[in-house]
Amino acid sequence: MVLSLHMPGSFKSLIELGDFYMGTKWFTPNKEISKTLYTTAGLVVFILFLAVWSILSYGGLVNPVFLPTPTAVLATAADLLIHGDLLSNIGISFTRVLAGFLAAAIIGIPLGILMGSLKIMEGAFEPIIGFIRYMPASAFIPLLILWIGLGEPEKMSVIFLGTFFQLTLMIMDVTKNVQNELIEVSYTLGAKKFQVYTKVILPASLPGIVDTLRITFGWAWTYLVVAEIVGASSGLGYMIMQASRFLQPDKIIVGIITIGILGLLTDMIFKGIYRASFSWMRKDGF
Amino acid sequence: MAANAPKLEIKDVGKVFKTKKGETTALEKTSFTISDGEFVTILGPSGCGKSTVLRIVAGLEEATSGQVLLDGLEINGPGPDRGMVFQSYTLFPWLTVKENIVFGLKLKGLSQKERDDVAGHYLQLIGLEQFGGHYPIQLSGGMKQRVAIARALANDPKILLMDEPFGALDAQTRNIMQEVLLKAWEESKKTILFITHDVDESIFLADSVYLMTARPGRLKKKVPISLERPREFSVKGTPEFAKYKEELLYLIREESLKSV
Numbered sequence: 267m268v269l270s271l272h273m274p275g276s277f278k279s280l281i282e283l284g285d286f287y288m289g290t291k292w293f294t295p296n297k298e299i300s301k302t303l304y305t306t307a308g309l310v311v312f313i314l315f316l317a318v319w320s321i322l323s324y325g326g327l328v329n330p331v332f333l334p335t336p337t338a339v340l341a342t343a344a345d346l347l348i349h350g351d352l353l354s355n356i357g358i359s360f361t362r363v364l365a366g367f368l369a370a371a372i373i374g375i376p377l378g379i380l381m382g383s384l385k386i387m388e389g390a391f392e393p394i395i396g397f398i399r400y401m402p403a404s405a406f407i408p409l410l411i412l413w414i415g416l417g418e419p420e421k422m423s424v425i426f427l428g429t430f431f432q433l434t435l436m437i438m439d440v441t442k443n444v445q446n447e448l449i450e451v452s453y454t455l456g457a458k459k460f461q462v463y464t465k466v467i468l469p470a471s472l473p474g475i476v477d478t479l480r481i482t483f484g485w486a487w488t489y490l491v492v493a494e495i496v497g498a499s500s501g502l503g504y505m506i507m508q509a510s511r512f513l514q515p516d517k518i519i520v521g522i523i524t525i526g527i528l529g530l531l532t533d534m535i536f537k538g539i540y541r542a543s544f545s546w547m548r549k550d551g552f
Numbered sequence: 553m554a555a556n557a558p559k560l561e562i563k564d565v566g567k568v569f570k571t572k573k574g575e576t577t578a579l580e581k582t583s584f585t586i587s588d589g590e591f592v593t594i595l596g597p598s599g600c601g602k603s604t605v606l607r608i609v610a611g612l613e614e615a616t617s618g619q620v621l622l623d624g625l626e627i628n629g630p631g632p633d634r635g636m637v638f639q640s641y642t643l644f645p646w647l648t649v650k651e652n653i654v655f656g657l658k659l660k661g662l663s664q665k666e667r668d669d670v671a672g673h674y675l676q677l678i679g680l681e682q683f684g685g686h687y688p689i690q691l692s693g694g695m696k697q698r699v700a701i702a703r704a705l706a707n708d709p710k711i712l713l714m715d716e717p718f719g720a721l722d723a724q725t726r727n728i729m730q731e732v733l734l735k736a737w738e739e740s741k742k743t744i745l746f747i748t749h750d751v752d753e754s755i756f757l758a759d760s761v762y763l764m765t766a767r768p769g770r771l772k773k774k775v776p777i778s779l780e781r782p783r784e785f786s787v788k789g790t791p792e793f794a795k796y797k798e799e800l801l802y803l804i805r806e807e808s809l810k811s812v
Contacts, residue, residue, distance in 0.1 A: 456632030
């Protein structure tokens with residue numbers, strides 16, 4: 267009873283203490299904070315994550331067979347990079363992701379634009395694509411192996427199946443969101459149907475298309491491991507599977523982090539393209 | 553073509569929407585004509601179908617009855633002979649002010665030199681010489697609508713259709729825009745059909761005000777405005793202006809009372 271009466275007071279003083287040290291605006295919804303603080307917050311969480319990992323591994327709290335130390339992972343990464351085949355695995359995996367993704371984009375972008383602008387195309391393709399996209403791409407692997415064997419086309423097809431349907435539907439939505447008045451005003455300025463595509467719909471939806479590609483390329487990386495788990499003899503996914511078989515958690519972690527870094531890099535490249543290409547979307551024009 | 557033949561002729565144009573509950577008449581059969589170089593405003597309460605009239609003339613909507621003749625020829629779908637300015641901002645955001653103005657000219661295949669000349673002329677007309685290289689996102693609402701007017705005029709249409717183009721602007725900007733538009737009209741001698749629900753605006757701009765009834769919309773009365781031109785802001789304070797305003801307000805009130 268005494269304790270419960272006392273609690274609110276101590277709790278309140280804790281918050282006041284927090285306010286005093288951290289400033290109230292940190293925890294005010296939607297309030298802007300300084301750029302340095304923003305970056306520091308991200309860094310702190312990263313360091314916390316590493317700290318937990320270090321305590322668990324260096325402290326001997328977890329068997330190194332399951333969780334290697336950060337230094338062991340770094341050493342393995344360096345070793346795989348210099349003496350091993352990490353680079354060639356990256357090359358092979360990147361090629362597969364890129365090829366599967368490009369095929370999905372080359373078909374998906376025009377199809378999505380047509381579906382977003384022509385009701386007949388939407389009526390024809392939306393139901394079947396909406397249906398297939400709920401079928402897991404990985405479940406198609408046995409069928410793909412049966413149809414086209416275990417070679418590169420099979421790996422690329424998995425990535426294609428994993429990205430194509432979502433990508434097409436997202437492009438369709440982007441195209442649908444083009445302000446109708448822009449299309450109407452272009453007609454009153456003399457645009458023909460084909461010019462409405464090239465002069466209005468395409469430039470208006472281009473930022474959305476680039477953003478869709480950025481997001482779906484991220485998904486393509488996640489499908490890579492699925493594609494390389496079955497019947498592969500090279501690539502990052504294969505490397506991870508092999509390491510699991512030989513109880514090399516350090517190698518698994520290197521593989522996972524590598525895929526993460528590659529995904530992050532491609533994301534940054536797309537963001538760079540976006541920034542460089544669409545200065546008209548920003549007030550300052552830069 | 554006879555000298556006094558109408559520029560635009562609207563013959564028994566009506567619009568009926570099919571809905572789940574049956575048919576809704578948006579616009580009763582309407583007929584009127586506009587002469588060459590005339591500035592006509594259509595004044596009516598919201599939802600009276602005045603925008604429908606304009607969209608039918610623009611070819612963006614199909615009438616369920618009647619026909620629209622421009623220079624004696626029936627219109628069939630949208631075309632560059634009927635320029636349009638919308639209430640919402642419709643500048644192409646990925647093009648600069650200058651590129652927006654010459655959008656239609658580029659489609660027509662005019663040379664860079666010709667386009668530059670036209671763009672320069674209209675930038676000066678709307679008072680935005682310094683903003684040719686700006687993107688729409690960097691402009692105020694009033695500036696955007698100035699560019700939209702310049703873009704429509706630069707294409708040299710036979711008639712300019714304006715659908716409450718100043719409806720989204722604040723009162724002060726709106727007054728300035730009305731003067732900018734009159735200046736552009738006097739310079740270009742275009743025929744203009746202008747939709748508004750603002751009584752002052754309809755009088756200040758027009759040679760003739762067409763008053764529309766509430767839904768189902770139909771033309772109630774044509775009120776010719778014989779205020780002297782060129783008009784300036786000060787004309788809004790004159791007794792003549794007040795007389796027109798009183799008449800139109802009375803007519804609108806009569807209409808409103810009927811529907812209450």
